[in-house]
Amino acid sequence: MKQIPENKIKKFFLIISTSIFLIIPLIGSPYLDFLISMALVYAIWALGYNFLYGYTGLLSFGHAAYFGIGAYTVAFILTKFSINSFLIAILAAIVISTLSGILIGYLCVRYTAIYFALLTLAFAQFFYALCFRFYYITGGSDGMHVSTPYLFNFNLSAIENPIGYYYFTLFFFFIAVYVAWRIVNSPFGKILQAIKENTIRVEFIGVSTRKYKWYSFILSTMYSGLAGALYAPLFGHVVPDLFIISAEVLFATLLGGTTFIGPILGSIVFICARSYISAFTIYWPFILGSLIVAFTLLFPSGIVGTLEKKISHILKSEVS
Amino acid sequence: MILYTKNLVKHFGEVKALENVNLSLEKGTITSIVGPNGAGKTTLINVISGTIPPDKGKVFFMNKDITALLPYKIARMGIGRSFQIPAIYNGLTVLDNVRVAIISRLGKANKIFHKIDKEINEKANEILEIFGFLEKKNLLAQDLSHGDRKLLDVAIAFALDPKLVLLDEPTSGVSTSEKNIIMNTIHNVIKEKGVTALIVEHDMDIVFSYSNKIIVMHQGEIIAEGKPSQIKEDKNVERILLGVE
Numbered sequence: 001m002k003q004i005p006e007n008k009i010k011k012f013f014l015i016i017s018t019s020i021f022l023i024i025p026l027i028g029s030p031y032l033d034f035l036i037s038m039a040l041v042y043a044i045w046a047l048g049y050n051f052l053y054g055y056t057g058l059l060s061f062g063h064a065a066y067f068g069i070g071a072y073t074v075a076f077i078l079t080k081f082s083i084n085s086f087l088i089a090i091l092a093a094i095v096i097s098t099l100s101g102i103l104i105g106y107l108c109v110r111y112t113a114i115y116f117a118l119l120t121l122a123f124a125q126f127f128y129a130l131c132f133r134f135y136y137i138t139g140g141s142d143g144m145h146v147s148t149p150y151l152f153n154f155n156l157s158a159i160e161n162p163i164g165y166y167y168f169t170l171f172f173f174f175i176a177v178y179v180a181w182r183i184v185n186s187p188f189g190k191i192l193q194a195i196k197e198n199t200i201r202v203e204f205i206g207v208s209t210r211k212y213k214w215y216s217f218i219l220s221t222m223y224s225g226l227a228g229a230l231y232a233p234l235f236g237h238v239v240p241d242l243f244i245i246s247a248e249v250l251f252a253t254l255l256g257g258t259t260f261i262g263p264i265l266g267s268i269v270f271i272c273a274r275s276y277i278s279a280f281t282i283y284w285p286f287i288l289g290s291l292i293v294a295f296t297l298l299f300p301s302g303i304v305g306t307l308e309k310k311i312s313h314i315l316k317s318e319v320s
Numbered sequence: 321m322i323l324y325t326k327n328l329v330k331h332f333g334e335v336k337a338l339e340n341v342n343l344s345l346e347k348g349t350i351t352s353i354v355g356p357n358g359a360g361k362t363t364l365i366n367v368i369s370g371t372i373p374p375d376k377g378k379v380f381f382m383n384k385d386i387t388a389l390l391p392y393k394i395a396r397m398g399i400g401r402s403f404q405i406p407a408i409y410n411g412l413t414v415l416d417n418v419r420v421a422i423i424s425r426l427g428k429a430n431k432i433f434h435k436i437d438k439e440i441n442e443k444a445n446e447i448l449e450i451f452g453f454l455e456k457k458n459l460l461a462q463d464l465s466h467g468d469r470k471l472l473d474v475a476i477a478f479a480l481d482p483k484l485v486l487l488d489e490p491t492s493g494v495s496t497s498e499k500n501i502i503m504n505t506i507h508n509v510i511k512e513k514g515v516t517a518l519i520v521e522h523d524m525d526i527v528f529s530y531s532n533k534i535i536v537m538h539q540g541e542i543i544a545e546g547k548p549s550q551i552k553e554d555k556n557v558e559r560i561l562l563g564v565e
Contacts, residue, residue, distance in 0.1 A: 187423040187440065188432040194420040197409035204369065204407070205421045205480055206395035207429055 021170055025163040033162040034234070039271040040173040041230045046252045046263030047180045048223020053250070054258030055184065056216040057196030058109075061246050062120030065104070065127045066097040066221040068243035070228025072131065072138065073097070075238045078147040086149035086156055086168075090229045097225025098218060105217030109210050112199075121246070128243035143239030146232045158234045169230050176223060177264070183219070184260060192216050224249075251292050257302020265303055322347045322484055322516050323368070328377035330363055330540075337363040338374065339540040345484070350510060350517045352527040354561065355537035361520040362404065364537070365486045368518075369401045370394040381484070395424075400477035401486040406469040408476065410462035414453050417461050417472055419444045421479035444479070450509055451475040467498040471505065478509055485510070487519045491526060499523065503530055524561070528552065536560070 024036050045067055052058045070093040077089040108119045131138045138144060148157040151168065158165040183189050191212055194202050199209050232238050248270070256266020273291070278284035299306045323345045330338040337360045345351055353361045366372045368379055373388035380386065386394055395401075409417050419436065422443045423429050448454050451471055456464065461472060470490055477485050490506060491499040507530050510517050521527050527534060527548070534551040536544040544557050551557055 182433050185436070186432050186434050187428045187436055188430060190416060190420050190423060190436065191429045193412060193416070194409050197411050198407055201403075201407040201409065201476070202420070203391040204395050204401055205476065206392050206424045208390075208392050212429070 018174075021173075025166055030162045033166045034158065035271060035275055036268070037158065037162070037166045037169045037234055038231075039268040040169045041227050041234060042249070042252055042267035042271055043264040044173055044176045044230065045224055045227035045249050046256070046267045047176055048220040048227070049249045049253055050220075050258060050260075050263045051180070051183070051192065051216050051223070052220040053253060054263070055189065055192045055196060056213055057199075058213060058216070059113075059117045059250075060108075060120040060217075060220075061117045061250070062122070062124030063220065063224050063249055064243050064246040065120075065124040066101055066224035067228040067231070067245070067249070068124075068127060068131070068238075068240075069097040069100055070094070070225035071232040071238045071242050072144070072228075073225075074149075074229045074232040075144045075146045078149055078233070079145060082147075084147065084150045086151050086233070089149060090172075090226065093229035094222055094225045097228065098222045101218045101221025101224075105214050105221065109213040109217060124243055124246055128240050131240040131243060138240070141240060143237055146236050146238060149233045156233065158236065165234060169234070172226060172230060176226065180223075181260065188212075188215075253302075254296055255292065255302055257305035259302075259304045259308070262302050262304040269303065321345065323379070323381050323518075325368070326378045326380070328364070328367060328379070329375045330360075330367060330372070331375055336360075336540040338367065338377075341377070341537075341540070341542055343535065343542065345516055345518060346533075347516055348514050349532040350507070350519065350530055351533045351535060352519045352521050352531040353535045353537060354521065354524065354527055356560065358539075359537040360540040361537055362488055363540075365401065365488050365518070365520060368394075369399060369486055395480060398480075398483035399486065400480040400482035400484070402470075402473040402477045402488060402490060404488045404492060406466075406473040408461045408469060408472050410460070412461060413458050414461055414464070414472060415444060415448065415457040418447050418453075418475055418479045421476045422447070425480050447475055447479045450478070451505055467494045467502060470494060471502050474502075474506055478513075478515075481513075482515060484516045484518065487517060489520050489522065491521065491523060499526060506530075 025033055049060070049063050052060055073093040073096045074089040077083050077092055083089065104123050108116055111119055132140055148155060150156060154164065155161050156165055156168055191202065191207055195209050195212055202209050228242070252267040252270040253263045254266065255270055256262035256264065274284070274288055277287050281287065301309065321344045325341055325343045328338045328341040341360070341364060343364070353364065355361055363372070367374045370386070370389050370391040370393070378385055378387045381397060381399060384397070386397065409420065412420070419440055422440050426440065426443070428434070428440065445454065448457050451474070453472065453475065456468070461469065464472060474487060474490055477487070487506070491502050494502060503526050509515070519531070531548055533545065534548055535542055536551065536557050538560050543560065544551060544554050
């Protein structure tokens, strides 16, 4: 039997998945538009997180900090500063979250393993406390309303124009995927993968691993900031809890697996599962948490990793 | 002299791992370090490569003081090394294991939006061919045999196009038949590329066959050094290495 080249399979899946994303609004369900927009936001976040966790091997418990910074920056610009240009707000969100990542990452990458993870968590808690205490600026636990963003003169309210907002998010998602793909397959990407596999060895081939861990951290905060920026008008409200939801991006990544498309698929499954389970019971965090624990134990390589293993097993048995 | 040390001292508590070690390596030669377990052989390699700093003393490479420099800085100066337990990237393919070193050597690690170009692939394939890995290049490193893993570790060191390689027991844990294959490959590359080598090795047959110079260490000190024929006839060395009274 003639084997189909791997590249052709990849191209086929790319065309199919792109087409599905493009036609979702044609179904005519504003809720679905909202849901998938949210999944795309999480997918961008998880793609960035995967640079750090999946490719560089650094487990962060604090990436909600940069998501929150991105979301609050947009809220400030649109609501407090009354600048209604969404592009300016997004740019500012990316710049501020990246600057935070540069500073915090510089300190965190000096530590490894659990010390690194706890330090990232501590910084996220710090931002949460800051946001909570400075209520006269941030609205404290009540949070802040996010005004309608505009793309030039085009209304991008997620409520009034869910399709417009969906395509706007999809546009950024495609850019995020393309950039991530280029990075992962670049010489830089290979260095990150080598650091994950054997940090000490990388030092002995002439690479400062600390520097590259830092770069990876910065990249992930850039993506987190963009995701947070797209989240704010979608939800219409930002609250300090955004700074302490780091586990969600970790779950989404683990659920999909730390391959390239794993975090994307994991985010979609996570957001959809959360939405549907929460519609049935108020105890949804318990059920969702239990499902995630069970899934992680049974399928440690995530949805994509497990599927890849199954497919390669089938192909091998066919060949033999 | 490509490398020399001056009075290197390294103690681990009461244990004297290195005690006033003065060593010199001539360019283009193969020097082997032998000695019983705990003699300080690996510690010496670790100090030279920057893995651990010495308590006292200096290391000079091409007349530059490299004492206690970070490993990546030492590697960039042209010192490659392999490890007792193969230090490879298990989850990457054999090709990628070598490509990562080539990327670093060519100064392309910062290329964030570039593809892995022809130059990287050509140089990686060159190394893979020399070490006999061309047919296995798409295998994951974790799926290689122990001997191949040891050889891949050495291949990574050579992918840096080093002036000096430090090989820590390149044939340990490998079957006798594989030992000669590995050592022949290493020997040929060293001679072909004019690289200087410092090898820690336990197998005396290999040491006598491939070395230009042998250094014998015992309890952190160099107790003898010379050509293989001189070391073979040294009764004191025989007593220490074989435990003969």
